[in-house]
Every structure is written in C-alpha cells, then in structure tokens.
Amino acid sequence: MIFDPKMLQVYLVGGTQDVHNDIYAFLEKVELAMKSGITAFQYREKGNSKLLPNERVDLGLELRTLCTRYGIPLIVDDDYRLAQQINADGVHVGQSDTKIDQISVSVGHQMFIGYSCNTPAEIERANLMDFVDYIGCGPVFPTKSKADADPAIGIDKLERFNMLSQRPVVGIGGINEKNMQLVHDTGVAGIAVISLVFDSSDLAATVKKLKELYK
Numbered sequence: 001m002i003f004d005p006k007m008l009q010v011y012l013v014g015g016t017q018d019v020h021n022d023i024y025a026f027l028e029k030v031e032l033a034m035k036s037g038i039t040a041f042q043y044r045e046k047g048n049s050k051l052l053p054n055e056r057v058d059l060g061l062e063l064r065t066l067c068t069r070y071g072i073p074l075i076v077d078d079d080y081r082l083a084q085q086i087n088a089d090g091v092h093v094g095q096s097d098t099k100i101d102q103i104s105v106s107v108g109h110q111m112f113i114g115y116s117c118n119t120p121a122e123i124e125r126a127n128l129m130d131f132v133d134y135i136g137c138g139p140v141f142p143t144k145s146k147a148d149a150d151p152a153i154g155i156d157k158l159e160r161f162n163m164l165s166q167r168p169v170v171g172i173g174g175i176n177e178k179n180m181q182l183v184h185d186t187g188v189a190g191i192a193v194i195s196l197v198f199d200s201s202d203l204a205a206t207v208k209k210l211k212e213l214y215k
Helices: 022-036 054-069 080-085 101-107 120-127 154-164 180-183 201-213
Strands: 009-013 040-045 075-076 090-093 112-116 135-136 169-172 191-195
Touching: 009 022, 009 169, 009 201, 022 054, 022 201, 040 054, 054 075, 054 080, 075 080, 080 090, 080 101, 090 101, 090 180, 101 112, 120 154, 135 154, 154 169, 154 180, 180 191, 180 201, 191 201
Parallel strands: 009 040, 009 191, 040 075, 075 090, 090 112, 112 135, 135 169, 169 191
Antiparallel strands: none
C-alpha cells in the first residue's frame, strides 16, 4: 500500500492489553472501528500483554485480513520482524525502540515508516531521514494507556512541532472527545487514539466524531 497522509486522519492504536487481554473482544472492537471509518490501524502489543510470540503472529494475520477487507493500512509498533511476518503496510518506531536506521534497511521500500519525535531536536533529525514517512508526537495530554509515557507536550508544542516537521504529524496521547478539536486545529495530519475508542460506550459514534473533524 502506498503511503498517503490522509491515512493518518483517524488512526487507531492498540493490542489485547487494551481490552483486558481478551482476543475476541479486541478483534470485535477493531473490526467495528474499521466499519465505522478509522483510516489506519497500528498493532501495538505491549505492556501487560499475555500473548506468546506465535500468538502475536496469529493475531497479526487476522488483523491483516481485516485491514485488507476494509482497505486500511496495517502498521506494527516497533517489531519489524513481526511486521514482515504478517505482511504489514508500515512499521512505527519509537526513540527508545530498535534503531530506526536498522529498520529502514530491513524493511527497505516494502513498508512505510512512522517515527515518534517529541522534541525539536528529534524532529530536525527526522527531517534529514528521507525514509521516514510520518511523525508521531505525544503524549499531547497526560495518558494512562502507556506506562512509560513521556510528560505531556501540550497543544502549543504540538502546533510548533507540526510546523517544524517536514513530514505529516500525528498527535497521540490523552486525546478525548472534549479536546480532540483542539488537537485537530493545530494542523496535524491525524489523530491517534487508544482508550478513546477501546473504552468508548459507543465505539461507532466515537469514531464518527473523529472522522467529522477531517471533513
């Protein structure tokens, strides 16, 4: 799948740890989110995930099937070998994850690459990397979805980082229905969410509200 910044608009991130390690509930919610209009999905199995390596591959292959069915890019967090095993469209790399240079060599032109950058220096370095397709910035607000999350950057910094970046930017972290308009108004290409969707009492309606921002 060829990278298009519009893919980033409504970007769902998650793994089984976000639904109390219930694989079936996870797949059900992901498919409903796809039906409701998310534009990208990142498979992020971290934290207190209980899945064994072979189970991660099996679940990844099911996600591959769903993403293909709904025409949505499948992105894998950090684990480029898993991304290759399940024929993902992209891989997302954090500053403390596997070295991005190594990943760029390993995936070549097979996948697009997202990179987490949360300081001006990190963004300026990313601007020099022609293999980086988009930047993830956050957490925008305090978040409970990631135990090792950095301090919140806030709306003003997100807006500045978006202007500094030569790549499309996605805001992530602590985004809810009350503040998502503020995030959108910074000019970012997309909004990435975890708990906003997975913990929603009306998942379809929540996804539709996110989609409305980019109409």
